[in-house]
Amino acid sequence: MANHSCIPNATVQFAGRYAILRADAPLQSGQEIEISYTDVTYPLSKRRDALDWYYFDCQCPRCLQDLNVYQAAALEPSTTLKLNEFSVVPSLASKIRNHPATKVPDIIATAQDAAEKLVHLITPQEDGEPAVLRAELQQKYTQCRPLVAHELWAVPPLSHILMDVTRYYSSQHAWSFALVVACLEATASNPYQYVPPFETPRVRVLYMIAKLLSNTAAECGGCPPTNKLKSLDAALTKEITAALWEIDQIALCQMLLIMVIKAAPAGYEAHWPMTTMAKTMLDEISILPGRNDEQSIINEWANSPGSERSRAFFEYAVVQPMERLSAFGRDVLRKEFGY
Numbered sequence: 539m540a541n542h543s544c545i546p547n548a549t550v551q552f553a554g555r556y557a558i559l560r561a562d563a564p565l566q567s568g569q570e571i572e573i574s575y576t577d578v579t580y581p582l583s584k585r586r587d588a589l590d591w592y593y594f595d596c597q598c599p600r601c602l603q604d605l606n607v608y609q610a611a612a613l614e615p616s617t618t619l620k621l622n623e624f625s626v627v628p629s630l631a632s633k634i635r636n637h638p639a640t641k642v643p644d645i646i647a648t649a650q651d652a653a654e655k656l657v658h659l660i661t662p663q664e665d666g667e668p669a670v671l672r673a674e675l676q677q678k679y680t681q682c683r684p685l686v687a688h689e690l691w692a693v694p695p696l697s698h699i700l701m702d703v704t705r706y707y708s709s710q711h712a713w714s715f716a717l718v719v720a721c722l723e724a725t726a727s728n729p730y731q732y733v734p735p736f737e738t739p740r741v742r743v744l745y746m747i748a749k750l751l752s753n754t755a756a757e758c759g760g761c762p763p764t765n766k767l768k769s770l771d772a773a774l775t776k777e778i779t780a781a782l783w784e785i786d787q788i789a790l791c792q793m794l795l796i797m798v799i800k801a802a803p804a805g806y807e808a809h810w811p812m813t814t815m816a817k818t819m820l821d822e823i824s825i826l827p828g829r830n831d832e833q834s835i836i837n838e839w840a841n842s843p844g845s846e847r848s849r850a851f852f853e854y855a856v857v858q859p860m861e862r863l864s865a866f867g868r869d870v871l872r873k874e875f876g877y
């Protein structure tokens with residue numbers, strides 16, 4: 539058994555009927571293994587409520603100093619931060635170190651204050667009529683204005699709202715809008731909440747982006763759009779479509795799927811549901827004609843991601859397109875949700 543910390547050094551992942559205890563980074567001999575019994579990204583009051591069930595007050599630095607998500611990420615050991623060199627945010631370590639929410643008193647205060655005041659908005663998205671869901675999201679997003687003003691995408695409930703907006707657009711087959719908001723989540727929210735790149739929420743959003751790319755690529759390839767929303771901003775739709783034409787969506791999709799497969803807990807790959815789903819999608823892509831050159835460079839990257847050529851290709855084919863798409867995610871929120 540492992541004790542609790544809100545800055546844990548290990549995590550439990552589920553693969554089929556197995557629960558796997560996984561270290562976030564190499565542990566020292568004799569070092570205590572700590573996991574979190576609750577969602578570490580919740581504000582202090584909600585973590586305390588959850589830990590009431592275990593009859594103890596957490597005394598970790600995150601609780602004692604009421605640290606926000608960014609401050610807690612900055613306390614992660616450099617070995618954990620370094621794992622992100624091969625993630626969709628390779629420069630995460632320096633981004634965290636220089637993030638205003640770790641340095642600027644006003645922004646630190648906003649993050650704490652908004653997280654506690656808006657804690658009641660952390661609720662699971664219910665199923666319902668699209669118009670009702672849309673109105674609920676609008677209402678929640680409007681209340682998150684102080685967080686949006688400082689781009690504090692990793693602070694809940696804003697981080698949860700990003701996820702719900704992606705789901706909403708996806709349910710309405712507005713694939714490109716869902717895609718760009720998911721990219722914002724994968725680059726500006728998730729990595730700060732969960733620093734180890736193999737954490738399930740981070741891998742799940744990469745898989746979702748790959749699925750969305752299979753739809754946007756099909757539309758670019760001539761499949762008729764199935765979007766059910768008639769009122770999407772036309773100019774923005776056009777801009778996103780133009781950007782998608784310039785991006786090799788198939789290569790991006792393949793590389794994200796390979797990252798999903800590589801993130802599986804060692805020895806339990808066959809039991810991890812995302813491995814099977816990602817492999818099926820990769821097999822379907824591999825039969826597309828005329829992609830031998832791309833396939834060979836992707837294989838080279840998959841086999842030796844640390845080589846200079848592979849790093850340059852990863853930057854070009856994954857990091858830059860994801861950044862470009864996530865900037866559109868910000869535009870979608872501005873145009874569609876008014877801020």
Ligand SMILES: [Zn+2]
Binds near residue numbers: 544545598599602
């Ligand atoms: Zn704690």
